[in-house]
Amino acid sequence: ETIEGMSDGGTLHPLQRIFIEKAALQCGVCTPGILVAAKALLEVNLDPSETEIRYWLAGNLCRCTGYDKIIRAVQLAAAEIRGA
Numbered sequence: 001e002t003i004e005g006m007s008d009g010g011t012l013h014p015l016q017r018i019f020i021e022k023a024a025l026q027c028g029v030c031t032p033g034i035l036v037a038a039k040a041l042l043e044v045n046l047d048p049s050e051t052e053i054r055y056w057l058a059g060n061l062c063r064c065t066g067y068d069k070i071i072r073a074v075q076l077a078a079a080e081i082r083g084a
């Protein structure tokens with residue numbers, strides 16, 4: 001699956017929407033890879049800890065955001081998906 005397949009037509013995946021809402025991206029170079037990887041994480045673990053998210057995304061380098069907003073956005077998307 002690519003980033004293009006992540007949305008449902010015109011409806012963004014919760015990860016995509018929350019990344020935008022929480023400014024978890026800046027230049028966007030890293031964003032497709034991080035979003036696809038984060039989606040894969042949430043498919044196997046809908047309540048990942050901060051450490052689990054950081055390890056899961058460790059292969060995706062971002063030179064803009066400093067990662068904190070990315071981690072928070074993944075946590076928020078996970079909470080929304082599981083209805084918390």
Ligand code: FES
Nearest residue numbers: 026030062063064
């Ligand atoms: Fe620029 Fe991640 S937003 S590299």
